[in-house]
Amino acid sequence: MDKKVSVKVCLGTTCFVMGSANLQELIEQVPKKYGDKVDVSGVPCLGLCSIDWEFSKAPYVKVNDEVVKEATVEKVLATIEKHLK
Ligand code: FES
Structure with a gap:
């Protein structure tokens, strides 16, 4: 069987403030x-x-090893699809 795709939605303060609350529906x-x-x-x-706070592209989501910047539900779903292939 294929390996599972792992999705980690950042709920840290910065990401939360920048909108990761919306991403909780992904969960x-x-x-x-x-x-x-x-x-x-x-x-x-x-x-x-914290790496590039000034140019923060939060909220961040990780799909396997790929970082999705300025994540939205749509972007994350598209990235999941890519990784399932
Ligand atoms: S709060 Fe730091 S990466 Fe999301």
Whole structure:
């Protein structure tokens, strides 16, 4: 069987302020859509916001090793699709 795709939604302060609250719906939607092919969870600060704080592209989501910047539900779903292939 294929490996699972792992999705980590950053719920750290910066990402939260920058809109990751909207991404929490992924935590409900993704399992409904993909069942156990995708693991989705909310995680504390991924450490990405502090690297380029001034040019912060928060909220961040990680799909496997790929960082999705300025993440939206649509962007994250598209990235998941890419990784499922
Ligand atoms: S709060 Fe999301 S990377 Fe730091």
